[in-house]
Amino acid sequence: MISSTSETILSIENLHASVEDQEILHGVNLVVKEGEIHAIMGRNGSGKSTLSKVIAGHPSYKIESGSIQFKGKNILELEPEERARIGIFLGFQYPVEIPGVSNLEFLRVATNSRRKELLKSELDTFQFEDLVKDRLKIVEMNPAFLERSVNEGFSGGEKKRNEILQMALLEPIISILDETDSGLDIDALRIVASGINRLSQPNSATILITHYQRLLNEITPDFVHIMADGKIIKTGNKELAIDLEKSGYDFIDKNTKEKERAK
Amino acid sequence: MKSSTICQEWLDSLPSTEGFLKKEQSIGREFLLEKGLPSNKDEAWRLSNFKKLNSFLTLPTIIDNEDIKSIFPEKDENRERIIINPNKNSILNINLPNGIEELNNKEIEENLGQIVKLTNIKNDISVCLNQASSLEILALKVKRNFNHSLEIIIPSIKEKSISTRILFLIEEGAKLDLLQIFLGKNNSAQNHLIEIKLESKAEFTHGLISLGEEKESSSICTLAVDQSEKSKYSLHSILHGWDYARFEPRIIQSEGEASTIIKGLQVTKAKEQIATHSLIRFEGPNGKLDQLQKAVASENSHCIFNGSIEVPQKAQKTEAAQLSRNLLLSKRARIDTKPELEIVADDVRCTHGATVSQLQDEELFYLLSRGIDNRHANSLLLQGYYDEVISHFPKSACKWSFIEKLIKDITK
Numbered sequence: 201m202i203s204s205t206s207e208t209i210l211s212i213e214n215l216h217a218s219v220e221d222q223e224i225l226h227g228v229n230l231v232v233k234e235g236e237i238h239a240i241m242g243r244n245g246s247g248k249s250t251l252s253k254v255i256a257g258h259p260s261y262k263i264e265s266g267s268i269q270f271k272g273k274n275i276l277e278l279e280p281e282e283r284a285r286i287g288i289f290l291g292f293q294y295p296v297e298i299p300g301v302s303n304l305e306f307l308r309v310a311t312n313s314r315r316k317e318l319l320k321s322e323l324d325t326f327q328f329e330d331l332v333k334d335r336l337k338i339v340e341m342n343p344a345f346l347e348r349s350v351n352e353g354f355s356g357g358e359k360k361r362n363e364i365l366q367m368a369l370l371e372p373i374i375s376i377l378d379e380t381d382s383g384l385d386i387d388a389l390r391i392v393a394s395g396i397n398r399l400s401q402p403n404s405a406t407i408l409i410t411h412y413q414r415l416l417n418e419i420t421p422d423f424v425h426i427m428a429d430g431k432i433i434k435t436g437n438k439e440l441a442i443d444l445e446k447s448g449y450d451f452i453d454k455n456t457k458e459k460e461r462a463k
Numbered sequence: 464m465k466s467s468t469i470c471q472e473w474l475d476s477l478p479s480t481e482g483f484l485k486k487e488q489s490i491g492r493e494f495l496l497e498k499g500l501p502s503n504k505d506e507a508w509r510l511s512n513f514k515k516l517n518s519f520l521t522l523p524t525i526i527d528n529e530d531i532k533s534i535f536p537e538k539d540e541n542r543e544r545i546i547i548n549p550n551k552n553s554i555l556n557i558n559l560p561n562g563i564e565e566l567n568n569k570e571i572e573e574n575l576g577q578i579v580k581l582t583n584i585k586n587d588i589s590v591c592l593n594q595a596s597s598l599e600i601l602a603l604k605v606k607r608n609f610n611h612s613l614e615i616i617i618p619s620i621k622e623k624s625i626s627t628r629i630l631f632l633i634e635e636g637a638k639l640d641l642l643q644i645f646l647g648k649n650n651s652a653q654n655h656l657i658e659i660k661l662e663s664k665a666e667f668t669h670g671l672i673s674l675g676e677e678k679e680s681s682s683i684c685t686l687a688v689d690q691s692e693k694s695k696y697s698l699h700s701i702l703h704g705w706d707y708a709r710f711e712p713r714i715i716q717s718e719g720e721a722s723t724i725i726k727g728l729q730v731t732k733a734k735e736q737i738a739t740h741s742l743i744r745f746e747g748p749n750g751k752l753d754q755l756q757k758a759v760a761s762e763n764s765h766c767i768f769n770g771s772i773e774v775p776q777k778a779q780k781t782e783a784a785q786l787s788r789n790l791l792l793s794k795r796a797r798i799d800t801k802p803e804l805e806i807v808a809d810d811v812r813c814t815h816g817a818t819v820s821q822l823q824d825e826e827l828f829y830l831l832s833r834g835i836d837n838r839h840a841n842s843l844l845l846q847g848y849y850d851e852v853i854s855h856f857p858k859s860a861c862k863w864s865f866i867e868k869l870i871k872d873i874t875k
Contacts, residue, residue, distance in 0.1 A: 256832050257832075260824075280828060281833075283832075284834035298843075299847055300846065305843075306843065309835050309843070310834055313834035313835055317834070370833065370834065
């Protein structure tokens with residue numbers, strides 16, 4: 201799906217970000233173009249989730265320097281809801297439970313916010329129910345989950361399906377899926393992965409944050425990046441993920457030591 | 464003006480009554496003459512805003528012939544409606560359905576004032592304020608094994624104070640689903656005393672929507688319930704929009720073996736003060752209580768909850784749970800919450816807890832990250848917070864638009 205004329209969707213340059221005065225990202229560079237699937241791997245604490253939250257505009261993180269551009273436009277001044285409306289989607293590693301808020305109503309309000317941005321008409325309750333029933337098929341989700349409170353009492357797998365359902369409804373331009381595969385059994389992983397594949401469009405892109413190569417067996421990435429200490433230290437193709445699975449992250453330490461010696 | 468002078472002037476201004484309430488009136492007036500209004504030395508009134516209480520008493524209770532001009536939502540087909548209009552001679556304005564009757568003289572004499580007396584509250588000022596000022600009584604019974612739904616609306620009169628007295632007797636095995644609506648108006652006051660006696664195996668589902676509207680409306684409401692064995696009483700209440708409100712639900716399980724559910728929500732804004740002082744006492748074994756009290760305080764407002772639970776020696780095997788959950792939405796708002804459990808019996812399961820928090824940042828970010836704007840996201844979260852109480856109201860209660868009001872007033 202990638203062609204030489206593909207437009208850049210996301211461009212991150214020398215991004216430094218901190219939380220509670222502690223710098224977590226130490227200069228991230230990343231360019232994502234239309235039609236691309238990127239995988240970001242790395243140890244716990246390497247900054248993967250922070251990067252995803254910073255792109256989505258989480259208020260706890262402070263940008264120290266650098267830039268994030270979405271379709272050529274600086275998004276650092278945009279509120280999280282504005283980023284979502286222009287087509288940036290974050291699939292949460294731990295989807296939040298919101299007691300008392302109906303999942304169906306939440307999905308409808310969110311969908312209409314995005315539709316408004318796309319200059320599409322807002323959907324009333326009945327129109328939305330038709331749409332959501334159709335999209336439920338993508339993640340093979342039981343409609344009973346629509347009647348419950350947002351993510352409340354959902355199993356880990358159900359929560360992740362609910363995330364992909366939101367992705368299916370919001371039709372984002374870039375989806376950043378933070379450990380969508382964690383907590384999924386083999387069947388659920390296949391369903392979720394097939395949903396993500398079905399939702400990939402030539403004019404959209406996906407960033408998968410994952411620890412395991414098993415997700416990448418289901419969704420073939422065009423690029424695999426390895427993050428360590430708040431930076432992308434290595435970029436390759438799917439083979440890199442396979443190597444990583446075989447030899448672990450030790451080679452990163454080796455690399456770091458060699459670099460230090462060279463200094 | 465000193466509060467003693469205000470009290471004296473208020474008592475002097477009250478019209479007198481005849482009939483069942485004559486004796487009650489003199490009890491209330493004598494008490495207030497002797498003891499006067501409460502002060503911050505009275506524990507139960509310690510946090511009360513006395514300026515607001517005093518202005519509650521400055522409104523006249525004189526009745527004129529002007530009719531209440533409020534327009535109410537349509538009544539449900541299966542729920543009879545009573546509108547209490549103090550300007551009309553007869554308090555009862557409907558033909559009662561088969562199975563509901565007015566209490567006869569003997570029944571009123573036997574029960575009036577007796578239920579509230581069971582609560583044993585010393586210096587019972589809220590009750591005395593009502594006794595001194597109530598002129599008429601609505602006294603009804605639901606006959607044995609009948610099952611009914613009723614709605615009682617008590618509107619306010621602008622720049623006036625009204626007092627209502629209600630007595631319900633629910634006979635053995637009977638069921639009543641009551642939706643009560645109190646509506647405030649600009650510069651008005653309401654004062655209610657409701658007594659309910661549940662005979663054995665009786666069931667009472669009680670929804671109470673208390674909405675002060677516009678500016679400076681006040682409400683004081685005392686609710687006393689006497690539960691016989693195997694009776695079930697559930698109370699779902701919402702208090703909002705009053706400049707000053709005080710709600711005192713008191714439930715006595717006089718024989719034990721009964722079940723009580725209380726889900727209360729009070730929501731304040733501006734400089735309002737709303738307080739709930741609940742008392743639940745178990746006078747016999749195997750009683751059950753599930754109590755949840757929620758509060759949301761914004762701007763400069765103040766929410767108060769005092770929750771007493773008494774489990775004496777004879778109330779073995781009582782199971783009681785009380786939880787007070789509070790949302791503080793502004794740095795200038797204030798929440799006081801005090802669970803008070805007095806447990807003497809040794810074989811009981813009683814739990815209590817109190818939390819004060821703000822809207823959860825992670826929940827808010829989750830909604831924002833889906834494109835939902837800040838205001839709408841806050842509304843959804845508040846709606847979710849209210850849901851634990853609101854979801855227990857009958858669906859038809861929504862026509863009173865209280866949910867919209869609860870959200871609009873707080874997210875404005």
